[in-house]
Each structure stands twice: as structure tokens, then as C-alpha cells.
Amino acid sequence: TGKLCCITNIIDQTRVLVDGPSSHVSRQALNIKSLHLTKYVLKLLPGARSKTVKKLWDSHDINKKWQESRWCKKIQAKHLRSKMTDFDRYKLVNAKQAFNRIVNHEYNRLKKKNKVQLAKKTKKV
Amino acid sequence: MKAKGNLREYRIIGRKLPSAALKTPPLYEMHIYAPDEVQAKSRFWFFLRQLKRVKKSAGEIVECKVVNERKPLTVKNFGIWLRYDSRSGTHNMYREYRDLTRALAVTQCYRDMGAKHRARPSTIQIMKIKRLPAKECRRPHVTQFHDSKIKFPMVNKATKRLHHPRFTTSRPHTYF
16 A cells, blocks of 8 residues: 555565554555565564554654655655546646747757857868 | 365354253363354364264354454464374374464465365364474474574565556566
């Protein structure tokens, strides 16, 4: 469901015991295949209680770090994109066109300027 | 018995029906692992008939209660003693499983016996299940996880959503 949780213990080759008291994930066994590993590591003893996990999680401010990470932002952007209505798509097209218009105008202006300068240089020679 | 889904542990107490000869028959208690109450009661009578001279038609079930695990969120090691019929004889076995609850460990056992010995659930009898501390475990597939600094690589995983999208220009992410 796209939430962060901490692996507190390993059950066997395919399952782990997972807990996320600060991220609304109840303590449960999950299949490893349904997880993605992040770079955040909490130093816990295996089988640590929810209280310990919460303390370490909050002291390392994992929620804040995650919200600021690119990965999280990509997920949120994807979610927003999936929620778009037809009107939103129309607005997006118009915004893209306006953006590209500005960029292309500037780019072509610089290109033309460069061409004129190059012509001047070759003429001199 | 059909070991459908996850099994549950039932504590079943039954006795012979009271009669003129026996006003208060002795109570017999069993812990049965079954998918539901109906199959649990059935297994109870199956075992009781083998051990004592009482049939379902001449007996009654006094209590049939689900036993929940005391601490279902801690990882435990279980040793299971069982008896099963193979194609050419009946054997005893001792197997070890690592799981959260007794019922889940027994479920694992039934699946494992089916896979490795082609044993059907009706031929398996769980004789005893015991929670083991780490040092009493004998099987290497369980003791290999008794390492507080355990680490193993998470090998590339296959894409679950093969058909979402079915055709695409970008390669799927197989990393963890």
C-alpha cells in the first residue's frame, strides 16, 4: 500500500516480521516479495518491540526523510497523475504548451544569434 | 480432513454420554489443528475412538474453543512430532518450523509433508508440538536463522504484474 515499515525480524527465507508504528503499519508477517528495500536503516535487536521501533523511528525522523526523498515524491506524483480528470489533462496540455513556447522561443533566439555570429566570423576570414 | 487455508488450534473436551451405569463420565481433552470447528470435532472423535471406547453417537462434546496464540507477533521455533502413512507403511517424524503461531507452524507442516512426502492430510496425525528455544533446534533450515547479525542478499524478484502493462517500452524493475 506504499507505506514505510521496519523489518524487525526474519521468519524464514521468504517472510519477515514487519512493524511501522509511526507510519500506520501494524506489526505483521509479510512476504519479502511484497517489499521494496529503502536506504534507511534502524539499529534494532531482532524482534524489537513496537515501542522501541517507534522510539528509534521518531528519533531518526524517518517520516520526514522519506517525505523529502525523490522516491516518495515520484510515488506522490504518480498518484496525482492517476487521479487526473479530463479537465486536469486539458490544463496540463495548456501548461506544457505555454512552457514549451517560452523555452523554444528563447532557444531559437539564441540559435539565431549564434548563426548570425558564426556568419560574421566566417565573413571576416 | 482437508487442510484448507490456515489451520486453527481448537481445544476440544468431550465425554461419553452419562448413563445409569456411569453418572459422571470422565472428560477427555484434545488440542486439534483444523481449518474449522466442524472438521475439528470430527478429528476429535476420530482420535478419541482410537484411544478410548467412546463413539460420537454415544458421546457429547462439552467444549470446542479456538485457542489463540499468546504472542502472535514474535517469531518462534516449533518442533512437531507427527505420525503419517506413506505408501508402504506408517512412520514417525520429527520436524521443525519457524513461524509466528502454533497453528501456522502446523499449517506449514501439512503443506511441507504434502510437498516432500506426498502425504495427504487425512494420513497425518500431529502427536505433539512444542515451542523450542533456539539452542534446542536441530534442523539446519531453522538454525540458520538463529543469527542476530544475519544477512542474505535479496536476489532479483520476478515482476508480479506481468500484464500491467502487457506491452511497454521500459524494462520492469526487478530489484528490491
